[in-house]
Amino acid sequence: MLNMNIDPSDLARGLNDVERKQLPIATVWGLNDTASDVLSHMQSQMDVVFDKPTRFAKNAFMVWRATKATMTAEVKERPSVGARHFLKVQERGGARGxxxxxxxxxxxxxxxxxxxxxxxxxxxxxxxxxxxxxxxxxxxxxxxxxxxxxxxxxxxxxxxxxxxxxxxxxxxxxxxxxxxxxxxxxxxxxxxxxxxxxxxMPTYDKRLGFYDGAQSVFDNQFPINFARAFQKAMATAR
Known part of the structure:
Protein backbone atom coordinates (compact mmCIF):
# COMPACT_ATOMS: atom_id res chain seq x y z
CA MET A 1 0.00 0.00 0.00
CA LEU A 2 1.22 3.50 -0.87
CA ASN A 3 -0.12 6.48 1.11
CA MET A 4 -0.06 9.97 -0.37
CA ASN A 5 -0.89 12.83 1.98
CA ILE A 6 -0.36 16.56 2.17
CA ASP A 7 -0.81 19.04 5.04
CA PRO A 8 -2.72 21.96 3.46
CA SER A 9 -1.15 24.36 5.96
CA ASP A 10 2.14 23.84 4.16
CA LEU A 11 0.52 25.26 1.04
CA ALA A 12 -1.41 28.11 2.65
CA ARG A 13 1.42 30.60 3.16
CA GLY A 14 0.82 33.86 1.30
CA LEU A 15 -2.75 33.08 0.28
CA ASN A 16 -5.72 35.40 0.74
CA ASP A 17 -8.96 34.37 2.46
CA VAL A 18 -10.68 33.15 -0.74
CA GLU A 19 -7.63 31.12 -1.75
CA ARG A 20 -7.38 29.60 1.73
CA LYS A 21 -11.05 28.59 1.53
CA GLN A 22 -10.51 26.77 -1.77
CA LEU A 23 -7.23 25.16 -0.72
CA PRO A 24 -8.66 21.96 0.89
CA ILE A 25 -10.72 20.90 -2.13
CA ALA A 26 -7.86 21.72 -4.50
CA THR A 27 -5.56 19.57 -2.37
CA VAL A 28 -8.03 16.66 -2.46
CA TRP A 29 -8.36 16.90 -6.24
CA GLY A 30 -4.60 17.09 -6.66
CA LEU A 31 -4.02 14.05 -4.43
CA ASN A 32 -6.63 11.96 -6.22
CA ASP A 33 -5.32 12.86 -9.68
CA THR A 34 -1.79 11.99 -8.54
CA ALA A 35 -2.94 8.67 -7.06
CA SER A 36 -4.42 7.82 -10.48
CA ASP A 37 -1.06 8.65 -12.05
CA VAL A 38 0.68 6.31 -9.60
CA LEU A 39 -1.80 3.52 -10.37
CA SER A 40 -1.17 3.98 -14.11
CA HIS A 41 2.57 3.76 -13.42
CA MET A 42 2.13 0.47 -11.53
CA GLN A 43 0.01 -0.98 -14.33
CA SER A 44 2.67 0.08 -16.84
CA GLN A 45 5.22 -1.84 -14.75
CA MET A 46 3.15 -4.96 -15.35
CA ASP A 47 3.31 -4.38 -19.12
CA VAL A 48 7.11 -4.32 -18.85
CA VAL A 49 7.50 -7.33 -16.55
CA PHE A 50 4.75 -9.62 -17.86
CA ASP A 51 3.96 -10.82 -21.34
CA LYS A 52 0.37 -9.67 -22.05
CA PRO A 53 -0.83 -9.20 -18.44
CA THR A 54 -4.51 -10.04 -17.98
CA ARG A 55 -7.25 -7.69 -16.80
CA PHE A 56 -7.29 -9.73 -13.58
CA ALA A 57 -3.65 -8.75 -12.95
CA LYS A 58 -3.94 -5.11 -13.92
CA ASN A 59 -7.09 -4.60 -11.84
CA ALA A 60 -5.57 -5.98 -8.63
CA PHE A 61 -4.97 -2.45 -7.31
CA MET A 62 -7.21 0.59 -7.02
CA VAL A 63 -7.21 4.17 -5.78
CA TRP A 64 -8.79 4.90 -2.41
CA ARG A 65 -9.63 8.54 -2.82
CA ALA A 66 -8.75 11.37 -0.49
CA THR A 67 -11.43 13.51 1.18
CA LYS A 68 -11.20 16.84 2.98
CA ALA A 69 -11.42 14.88 6.24
CA THR A 70 -8.52 12.51 5.49
CA MET A 71 -6.30 14.46 3.08
CA THR A 72 -4.83 11.07 2.16
CA ALA A 73 -5.09 9.11 -1.08
CA GLU A 74 -4.00 5.48 -1.23
CA VAL A 75 -3.07 3.02 -3.93
CA LYS A 76 -3.60 -0.46 -2.55
CA GLU A 77 -5.06 -3.89 -3.20
CA ARG A 78 -8.73 -4.29 -3.95
CA PRO A 79 -10.65 -5.98 -1.11
CA SER A 80 -11.30 -8.93 -3.44
CA VAL A 81 -7.57 -9.67 -3.82
CA GLY A 82 -6.76 -12.72 -1.73
CA ALA A 83 -3.65 -13.45 0.27
CA ARG A 84 -2.44 -15.87 -2.40
CA HIS A 85 -2.92 -13.60 -5.41
CA PHE A 86 -0.05 -14.44 -7.78
CA LEU A 87 1.12 -10.80 -7.89
CA LYS A 88 2.13 -11.04 -4.23
CA VAL A 89 4.61 -13.75 -5.16
CA GLN A 90 5.87 -11.70 -8.09
CA GLU A 91 6.49 -8.79 -5.73
CA ARG A 92 8.25 -10.59 -2.88
CA GLY A 93 9.57 -13.68 -4.68
CA GLY A 94 9.43 -17.28 -3.43
CA ALA A 95 7.09 -20.21 -3.94
CA ARG A 96 3.48 -19.62 -4.93
CA GLY A 97 0.49 -21.24 -3.28
CA MET A 201 5.99 -25.78 -6.25
CA PRO A 202 7.31 -23.27 -8.84
CA THR A 203 9.32 -20.45 -7.27
CA TYR A 204 9.78 -16.93 -8.57
CA ASP A 205 12.43 -14.27 -8.26
CA LYS A 206 11.42 -10.91 -6.85
CA ARG A 207 10.92 -8.98 -10.03
CA LEU A 208 7.84 -6.79 -10.25
CA GLY A 209 8.56 -3.88 -7.91
CA PHE A 210 5.06 -2.45 -7.75
CA TYR A 211 6.16 0.67 -5.95
CA ASP A 212 9.48 1.21 -7.72
CA GLY A 213 9.37 4.77 -9.01
CA ALA A 214 5.98 5.49 -7.41
CA GLN A 215 7.43 8.13 -5.10
CA SER A 216 9.06 9.85 -8.07
CA VAL A 217 5.70 9.87 -9.88
CA PHE A 218 4.14 11.51 -6.83
CA ASP A 219 6.93 14.07 -6.47
CA ASN A 220 6.77 15.00 -10.15
CA GLN A 221 3.01 14.95 -10.72
CA PHE A 222 1.53 16.38 -7.54
CA PRO A 223 2.73 19.97 -8.14
CA ILE A 224 1.31 19.84 -11.67
CA ASN A 225 -1.98 18.28 -10.60
CA PHE A 226 -2.34 20.60 -7.61
CA ALA A 227 -1.74 23.72 -9.71
CA ARG A 228 -4.44 22.63 -12.17
CA ALA A 229 -6.83 21.70 -9.34
CA PHE A 230 -6.23 24.99 -7.53
CA GLN A 231 -6.95 26.94 -10.71
CA LYS A 232 -10.21 24.97 -11.11
CA ALA A 233 -11.15 25.56 -7.46
CA MET A 234 -10.61 29.31 -7.78
CA ALA A 235 -12.68 29.40 -10.96
CA THR A 236 -15.62 27.91 -9.07
CA ALA A 237 -15.16 29.94 -5.86
CA ARG A 238 -18.18 31.83 -4.56
Whole structure:
Protein backbone atom coordinates (compact mmCIF):
# COMPACT_ATOMS: atom_id res chain seq x y z
CA MET A 1 0.00 0.00 0.00
CA LEU A 2 1.22 3.50 -0.87
CA ASN A 3 -0.12 6.48 1.11
CA MET A 4 -0.06 9.97 -0.37
CA ASN A 5 -0.89 12.83 1.98
CA ILE A 6 -0.36 16.56 2.17
CA ASP A 7 -0.81 19.04 5.04
CA PRO A 8 -2.72 21.96 3.46
CA SER A 9 -1.15 24.36 5.96
CA ASP A 10 2.14 23.84 4.16
CA LEU A 11 0.52 25.26 1.04
CA ALA A 12 -1.41 28.11 2.65
CA ARG A 13 1.42 30.60 3.16
CA GLY A 14 0.82 33.86 1.30
CA LEU A 15 -2.75 33.08 0.28
CA ASN A 16 -5.72 35.40 0.74
CA ASP A 17 -8.96 34.37 2.46
CA VAL A 18 -10.68 33.15 -0.74
CA GLU A 19 -7.63 31.12 -1.75
CA ARG A 20 -7.38 29.60 1.73
CA LYS A 21 -11.05 28.59 1.53
CA GLN A 22 -10.51 26.77 -1.77
CA LEU A 23 -7.23 25.16 -0.72
CA PRO A 24 -8.66 21.96 0.89
CA ILE A 25 -10.72 20.90 -2.13
CA ALA A 26 -7.86 21.72 -4.50
CA THR A 27 -5.56 19.57 -2.37
CA VAL A 28 -8.03 16.66 -2.46
CA TRP A 29 -8.36 16.90 -6.24
CA GLY A 30 -4.60 17.09 -6.66
CA LEU A 31 -4.02 14.05 -4.43
CA ASN A 32 -6.63 11.96 -6.22
CA ASP A 33 -5.32 12.86 -9.68
CA THR A 34 -1.79 11.99 -8.54
CA ALA A 35 -2.94 8.67 -7.06
CA SER A 36 -4.42 7.82 -10.48
CA ASP A 37 -1.06 8.65 -12.05
CA VAL A 38 0.68 6.31 -9.60
CA LEU A 39 -1.80 3.52 -10.37
CA SER A 40 -1.17 3.98 -14.11
CA HIS A 41 2.57 3.76 -13.42
CA MET A 42 2.13 0.47 -11.53
CA GLN A 43 0.01 -0.98 -14.33
CA SER A 44 2.67 0.08 -16.84
CA GLN A 45 5.22 -1.84 -14.75
CA MET A 46 3.15 -4.96 -15.35
CA ASP A 47 3.31 -4.38 -19.12
CA VAL A 48 7.11 -4.32 -18.85
CA VAL A 49 7.50 -7.33 -16.55
CA PHE A 50 4.75 -9.62 -17.86
CA ASP A 51 3.96 -10.82 -21.34
CA LYS A 52 0.37 -9.67 -22.05
CA PRO A 53 -0.83 -9.20 -18.44
CA THR A 54 -4.51 -10.04 -17.98
CA ARG A 55 -7.25 -7.69 -16.80
CA PHE A 56 -7.29 -9.73 -13.58
CA ALA A 57 -3.65 -8.75 -12.95
CA LYS A 58 -3.94 -5.11 -13.92
CA ASN A 59 -7.09 -4.60 -11.84
CA ALA A 60 -5.57 -5.98 -8.63
CA PHE A 61 -4.97 -2.45 -7.31
CA MET A 62 -7.21 0.59 -7.02
CA VAL A 63 -7.21 4.17 -5.78
CA TRP A 64 -8.79 4.90 -2.41
CA ARG A 65 -9.63 8.54 -2.82
CA ALA A 66 -8.75 11.37 -0.49
CA THR A 67 -11.43 13.51 1.18
CA LYS A 68 -11.20 16.84 2.98
CA ALA A 69 -11.42 14.88 6.24
CA THR A 70 -8.52 12.51 5.49
CA MET A 71 -6.30 14.46 3.08
CA THR A 72 -4.83 11.07 2.16
CA ALA A 73 -5.09 9.11 -1.08
CA GLU A 74 -4.00 5.48 -1.23
CA VAL A 75 -3.07 3.02 -3.93
CA LYS A 76 -3.60 -0.46 -2.55
CA GLU A 77 -5.06 -3.89 -3.20
CA ARG A 78 -8.73 -4.29 -3.95
CA PRO A 79 -10.65 -5.98 -1.11
CA SER A 80 -11.30 -8.93 -3.44
CA VAL A 81 -7.57 -9.67 -3.82
CA GLY A 82 -6.76 -12.72 -1.73
CA ALA A 83 -3.65 -13.45 0.27
CA ARG A 84 -2.44 -15.87 -2.40
CA HIS A 85 -2.92 -13.60 -5.41
CA PHE A 86 -0.05 -14.44 -7.78
CA LEU A 87 1.12 -10.80 -7.89
CA LYS A 88 2.13 -11.04 -4.23
CA VAL A 89 4.61 -13.75 -5.16
CA GLN A 90 5.87 -11.70 -8.09
CA GLU A 91 6.49 -8.79 -5.73
CA ARG A 92 8.25 -10.59 -2.88
CA GLY A 93 9.57 -13.68 -4.68
CA GLY A 94 9.43 -17.28 -3.43
CA ALA A 95 7.09 -20.21 -3.94
CA ARG A 96 3.48 -19.62 -4.93
CA GLY A 97 0.49 -21.24 -3.28
CA UNK A 98 -1.48 -24.12 -4.80
CA UNK A 99 -4.08 -22.94 -7.29
CA UNK A 100 -7.75 -23.84 -7.34
CA UNK A 101 -7.17 -25.83 -10.54
CA UNK A 102 -4.44 -27.90 -8.89
CA UNK A 103 -6.67 -28.68 -5.92
CA UNK A 104 -9.53 -29.58 -8.27
CA UNK A 105 -7.38 -31.93 -10.34
CA UNK A 106 -6.04 -33.57 -7.21
CA UNK A 107 -9.58 -34.14 -5.95
CA UNK A 108 -10.86 -35.54 -9.26
CA UNK A 109 -7.98 -37.89 -10.00
CA UNK A 110 -7.51 -41.41 -8.81
CA UNK A 111 -3.75 -40.91 -8.95
CA UNK A 112 -1.15 -42.75 -6.90
CA UNK A 113 1.66 -40.27 -7.54
CA UNK A 114 2.26 -36.88 -5.98
CA UNK A 115 0.82 -33.71 -7.53
CA UNK A 116 2.11 -30.49 -6.00
CA UNK A 117 1.66 -28.24 -9.03
CA UNK A 118 0.65 -28.43 -12.70
CA UNK A 119 2.32 -26.57 -15.57
CA UNK A 120 1.06 -26.37 -19.18
CA UNK A 121 3.09 -28.57 -21.54
CA UNK A 122 4.00 -27.81 -25.15
CA UNK A 123 0.75 -29.40 -26.40
CA UNK A 124 -1.55 -27.25 -24.26
CA UNK A 125 -3.84 -24.76 -25.97
CA UNK A 126 -3.17 -21.21 -24.75
CA UNK A 127 -5.38 -18.15 -24.91
CA UNK A 128 -4.36 -14.66 -26.08
CA UNK A 129 -2.70 -13.97 -22.73
CA UNK A 130 -0.57 -17.10 -22.78
CA UNK A 131 -2.68 -18.90 -20.17
CA UNK A 132 -4.18 -22.35 -20.49
CA UNK A 133 -7.36 -22.27 -22.56
CA UNK A 134 -10.50 -22.51 -20.36
CA UNK A 135 -12.15 -24.64 -23.05
CA UNK A 136 -9.43 -27.28 -22.98
CA UNK A 137 -9.21 -27.07 -19.20
CA UNK A 138 -12.89 -27.96 -18.88
CA UNK A 139 -12.48 -30.87 -21.29
CA UNK A 140 -9.53 -32.17 -19.27
CA UNK A 141 -11.43 -31.91 -15.98
CA UNK A 142 -14.36 -33.81 -17.49
CA UNK A 143 -12.05 -36.45 -18.94
CA UNK A 144 -10.10 -37.13 -15.76
CA UNK A 145 -13.37 -37.38 -13.85
CA UNK A 146 -14.54 -39.99 -16.38
CA UNK A 147 -11.22 -41.80 -16.05
CA UNK A 148 -11.59 -41.97 -12.27
CA UNK A 149 -15.17 -43.18 -12.55
CA UNK A 150 -14.19 -45.90 -15.03
CA UNK A 151 -11.38 -47.09 -12.77
CA UNK A 152 -13.83 -47.29 -9.88
CA UNK A 153 -16.17 -49.44 -12.00
CA UNK A 154 -14.85 -52.97 -12.40
CA UNK A 155 -16.81 -53.98 -15.52
CA UNK A 156 -14.84 -54.25 -18.75
CA UNK A 157 -17.77 -52.84 -20.72
CA UNK A 158 -17.74 -49.64 -18.69
CA UNK A 159 -13.98 -49.27 -19.18
CA UNK A 160 -14.32 -49.74 -22.91
CA UNK A 161 -17.00 -47.09 -23.17
CA UNK A 162 -14.93 -44.67 -21.11
CA UNK A 163 -11.80 -45.28 -23.17
CA UNK A 164 -13.65 -44.59 -26.41
CA UNK A 165 -15.12 -41.39 -24.99
CA UNK A 166 -12.09 -39.81 -23.29
CA UNK A 167 -9.33 -38.19 -25.39
CA UNK A 168 -7.44 -36.89 -22.35
CA UNK A 169 -5.97 -39.22 -19.75
CA UNK A 170 -3.45 -39.50 -16.92
CA UNK A 171 -0.97 -42.39 -17.16
CA UNK A 172 -0.51 -44.56 -14.11
CA UNK A 173 2.70 -44.09 -12.08
CA UNK A 174 5.44 -46.30 -13.52
CA UNK A 175 4.19 -45.82 -17.07
CA UNK A 176 6.65 -44.99 -19.83
CA UNK A 177 4.77 -41.69 -20.17
CA UNK A 178 5.83 -38.90 -17.82
CA UNK A 179 3.47 -37.70 -15.12
CA UNK A 180 0.77 -35.34 -16.33
CA UNK A 181 -2.23 -35.12 -18.63
CA UNK A 182 -1.93 -36.53 -22.13
CA UNK A 183 -4.17 -36.34 -25.18
CA UNK A 184 -4.77 -39.26 -27.54
CA UNK A 185 -5.97 -38.16 -30.97
CA UNK A 186 -6.15 -39.22 -34.59
CA UNK A 187 -6.73 -42.65 -36.12
CA UNK A 188 -3.32 -43.82 -34.97
CA UNK A 189 -3.87 -42.58 -31.45
CA UNK A 190 -0.96 -40.13 -31.47
CA UNK A 191 -0.06 -38.78 -28.03
CA UNK A 192 0.49 -35.17 -27.01
CA UNK A 193 1.31 -33.98 -23.51
CA UNK A 194 -1.00 -31.25 -22.21
CA UNK A 195 0.02 -30.77 -18.56
CA UNK A 196 3.09 -31.56 -16.48
CA UNK A 197 2.63 -32.76 -12.90
CA UNK A 198 5.44 -31.53 -10.66
CA UNK A 199 6.43 -32.59 -7.16
CA UNK A 200 7.73 -29.13 -6.25
CA MET A 201 5.99 -25.78 -6.25
CA PRO A 202 7.31 -23.27 -8.84
CA THR A 203 9.32 -20.45 -7.27
CA TYR A 204 9.78 -16.93 -8.57
CA ASP A 205 12.43 -14.27 -8.26
CA LYS A 206 11.42 -10.91 -6.85
CA ARG A 207 10.92 -8.98 -10.03
CA LEU A 208 7.84 -6.79 -10.25
CA GLY A 209 8.56 -3.88 -7.91
CA PHE A 210 5.06 -2.45 -7.75
CA TYR A 211 6.16 0.67 -5.95
CA ASP A 212 9.48 1.21 -7.72
CA GLY A 213 9.37 4.77 -9.01
CA ALA A 214 5.98 5.49 -7.41
CA GLN A 215 7.43 8.13 -5.10
CA SER A 216 9.06 9.85 -8.07
CA VAL A 217 5.70 9.87 -9.88
CA PHE A 218 4.14 11.51 -6.83
CA ASP A 219 6.93 14.07 -6.47
CA ASN A 220 6.77 15.00 -10.15
CA GLN A 221 3.01 14.95 -10.72
CA PHE A 222 1.53 16.38 -7.54
CA PRO A 223 2.73 19.97 -8.14
CA ILE A 224 1.31 19.84 -11.67
CA ASN A 225 -1.98 18.28 -10.60
CA PHE A 226 -2.34 20.60 -7.61
CA ALA A 227 -1.74 23.72 -9.71
CA ARG A 228 -4.44 22.63 -12.17
CA ALA A 229 -6.83 21.70 -9.34
CA PHE A 230 -6.23 24.99 -7.53
CA GLN A 231 -6.95 26.94 -10.71
CA LYS A 232 -10.21 24.97 -11.11
CA ALA A 233 -11.15 25.56 -7.46
CA MET A 234 -10.61 29.31 -7.78
CA ALA A 235 -12.68 29.40 -10.96
CA THR A 236 -15.62 27.91 -9.07
CA ALA A 237 -15.16 29.94 -5.86
CA ARG A 238 -18.18 31.83 -4.56
Missing amino acids: QTGLEKLLDSRLNYDGQIVAVVPAAGAKLNAFGNWSPGERNKVLSAVQSQRDSQANSTDASKARSKSRVGYFVPRPGSKLSAGVWKRSGKKGSLTKILHFTTA
